[in-house]
Amino acid sequence: MISQQSMISVIKPIHTDTYHHILKIIQKYELDYIIDDDWNYAAQLDAENAIFERLDPHKLASCIDVANIDTPIKIILLNIEPTQITTILDELNKYHQELEMIHHSNEYNIDITAQNINKYTALQYIFDADVKYIAFGNDHNDIVMLQHASNGYIIGPSEAYTHAILKLDKVKHIDNNALAICKVLKSYK
Structure with missing residues (x-):
């Protein structure tokens, strides 16, 4: 997602089938998460989590039910048990051609976006080169x-x-x- 001339654009959301697969993983392993939609978000996390205070600090968006996420653009899986990291990454890797994943081993988190969606591709999109x-x-x-x-x-x-x-x-x-x-x-x- 980028903002240009006061307009927010989603470059490429996570594919619907892939998103539903990730939701099954969240449910299976009872994971905490943040799921960003094109404006709002769904979240299940402890208020003690460091990310919680940075989540929508100006209260511009709404926390909505995960079922109401229409355009999933980023998913953060949080507080993953160290013994589950490899298993969860293996399950996510079934969709490696559709997903960009960043594993924060020191924090036990996984950030997920659609393939080739990152800060560099956002810069390319904004500057068209x-x-x-x-x-x-x-x-x-x-x-x-x-x-x-x-x-x-x-x-x-x-x-x-x-x-x-x-x-x-x-x-x-x-x-x-x-x-x-x-x-x-x-x-x-």
């Missing part, structure tokens, strides 16, 4: 965007924390503070 850009990211959701950037910066508490992302060419670690970010931005004057 490959463009040169500098990217800042802070987690696995940003890897593809960082891979295609002229220069990329992973913002995190330490290089050890971001070690998987730092293996990418042209990606450097910077500390998670405004001064570090400003220093990088000033270098591009």
Whole structure:
């Protein structure tokens, strides 16, 4: 989903059959989730979850029943039992040609979108071409965007924390503070 000239567009939703398969996995393993629709969302998660306070902070959308999701664009499976991760990923991989999945092993979450839907493809869609850009990211959701950037910066508490992302060419670690970010931005004057 992107916003251009005050209009929200869904680039590519998750296919209906695939979505219903994911719902069966959610039910089978009794998973917590957030499912984004084209505007509203469905959610089942503990209020103590760190994502909960970031979920619709301005109260612009509505939390709706999962049965009312018409255009699923992103699903986050949350708080997965460590012993179930591999099994759930195996079940989701049956749809690997239709899905983009990011496994957050340190958080036991899986982010799911339609295949080739990520921050990089959103940039391509907005600019209608490959463009040169500098990217800042802070987690696995940003890897593809960082891979295609002229220069990329992973913002995190330490290089050890971001070690998987730092293996990418042209990606450097910077500390998670405004001064570090400003220093990088000033270098591009």
